């Protein structure tokens with residue numbers, strides 16, 4: 209089967225985003241937020257069937273790891289209480305999708321992060337997502353300030369309580385920023401890729417996996433600039449007195465295939481061990497539209513993986529085997545359904 213490790217609910221019924229606007233307006237005005245609106249099962253179903261499910265099926269994939277819209281996490285907006293309520297609402301909506309389409313979507317949670325607030329305060333929502341909602345992973349924002357980088361690096365002990373819980377629950381985190389509140393950084397063209405690259409370099413500098421050998425982090429968008437500059441990171445690891453990257457970082461870090469052209473995927477599979485690559489498309493999301501050079505959607509990443517010069521065994525790892533290993537709760541759910 210083909211597992212897409214990276215999809216967001218970018219097509220949620222409009223009441224959801226409208227309520228978020230109202231929530232933030234109420235916060236600004238010092239009023240309580242209005243009640244969350246009613247959204248029918250039919251509305252949820254329609255928002256998925258004509259969009260993600262249709263494209264998933266057309267492209268021949270089977271299941272998407274589905275999380276709330278990343279750019280709308282907006283951890284820099286409001287305060288911690290606002291983020292707590294918003295994260296719960298977003299995760300509850302994902303749960304409704306996974307209940308309506310259990311064969312096609314598995315849940316990935318967002319966290320109620322807020323700048324300056326300890327990450328330990330996000331642990332209860334992580335536990336709720338995994339233990340009550342049946343989610344198989346979460347998205348962890350390394351920069352809840354939205355492009356101002358006011359948090360310590362991911363290797364800092366401030367993050368450790370969260371890593372301990374990830375390990376206890378046996379779920380990975382995708383390192384995924386949200387919108388940019390810094391106009392120097394376009395959200396998906398710069399802020400996302402900056403964050404992917406920044407997170408990786410932090411891991412090279414530190415020794416996070418020496419401390420947490422059971423921790424698994426997914427760096428999306430093909431690993432940002434990392435595969436293209438692999439020689440730079442290997443050289444920097446040596447200069448910094450760190451072990452080679454395959455021992456130091458790559459036992460615990462995985463890149464997805466959200467790279468939107470064939471030469472980019474060719475480079476990814478040529479540089480990174482297939483065991484560290486997870487199929488992903490980030491559909492429907494970052495880059496919509498059709499590539500005039502190919503006639504196919506930019507984010508139809510299955511075409512690039514199919515077209516890449518890798519063995520059938522490596523391709524099977526990228527499509528399925530690695531996801532089952534990195535997301536053991538997904539593997540267990542699939543096996544329980546005989547898949």
Ligand SMILES: [Zn+2]
Pocket residue numbers: 214216278384428490493
């Ligand atoms: Zn994403």
